[in-house]
Amino acid sequence: MRQQEEVEVFVCMNVDCKSRGAQAVLDRLNQALEDKGLDHVVPEPYLCFSACQLGPNVIVPSRRCWMSGVSPQDIDDIVAYLDGGEEVGRLTEKSDPGLKKLIFDIIDAGLLPGRGDYF
């Protein structure tokens, strides 16, 4: 069976997003992915996307997908999207194009997600 390519999902864990419930989002996402057996999808905490007022923010760099205002109640729809479904429009429509480009360019350039090593 052909192994699926890894898909990274970054969840902002800076002060503001955390205060808006980002940890619960990350926990629920991990659980839902495990329940569905989507081992190739790898959620990681990330430093900051500077979009605090729209947080919690969740991005999928390989698909240039930026989701804002994410709550644990949105996770089922997000997992469905990650499993090949449609983007969750209500979560993607608020993102700032300039900020989106900056953050995705930085990720493409190799700024690693936060596993406690660099932030």
Add this chain to the structure above:
Amino acid sequence: MFHAHPAGQFPSWEKARRCPPSSIIDTIELAGLHGKGGAGFPMHRKLRRVNGNAAPRKVVVVNGSEHEPGSLKDRYLLSTYPEIVLEGALIAAHAAGAKHIIVAINGTAQEALDSFGGRVEQCRRLLAGMQVDVVPVPDAYIVGEETALLEVLEGRQPLPRKRPPLPVESGYLGMPTVIQNVETVAHLPFIITQGAPVYAEAGVTLCSLGSEFACPGVHEVRLGTPLGEILYDRGGGLSDGSPIKAVQTGGPSSGFLGPRNFDVAFDAPSLAAHGASLGCAAIRAYSQSECMVRVMAGIVNFFARESCGQCPQCRMETQMLDAIFKQVLDGKGSWQLLDRTADIFRMVEESGQCGFIRMPKDPVMTGIALFKEEFSRFIDLNLSRPMDGRNGDSHGKTGATQSLAD
């Protein structure tokens, strides 16, 4: 310019008090006195705004918090010439129409606190009803920001305020407030006694040379002096005798200058034209043996630690820069990643509640350009070892990020 006064005498203040405040402000404008705390704002403009305000009560705050790493001049003046600082504050208060002076001094600068506080107590009966308070303030970098200082003086956390209003409109407890650095007010007695043209001609400022110099300490220098003269003739060069590889002329937020720019005139416009800054004139020199990538990592780490965290953009900027440099030190950086720093600065250009957000840009941009070879050791050669010949362990996951306090 600074000479000890006979105790209990304030000849410049006595002279100033016989003149209307507006003429004192005109004199200060003619003298061209700009703030010595780092921002370089013309003093007369603040005085004019506050003096012209119809509010019945006004305040002068003298900022002696001196948190800029390497700066020594303010505590030097407070310790050695407290009467000059006091006299300058009195002149400023007269010009502003204020009857209340608050002198904020870094809580760790005990000698400055004792010396200045003692002089104020000795001279209380000579102050003609002027209220002078000496307040120790926390040793945190952001307290140097004037509205963060006001927050501290009002008993709150040092979080910069939104502007408008400016402190000259609504400052300490809502009163029109002039906030000036210790050195700035210390220049006033000379201006009043000798006159604006003599002062402008003399064109002196204080600079701080760090312990890396053969002649460290506070030096009075003439603005416009070639930088190299200050580094080698006044400072004696590095104490180990080695040539200077690079300098920052205005504290950690100043751009780097290499030897081919050591002929630049030591003044605000000339330094700015070369990507550096006069700032508070705290000069730091780096030797050939210092790893500039580690130096820069220490600087961005400093800014990440000292950010008050109020503004998301400042948090993102300072923490991302810190993370980028840590990755570079760990051999996990790339030229593409360093290129992204320009995008980060562009993104936050118009943001932030105070000037702190703009501080990392000059050292990062000039440093990346000047020290490409040193970055290459970490990026192209993937050698996450210092170039200073110190026994190079592979520095573990986070790398040995050099703290600015080290």
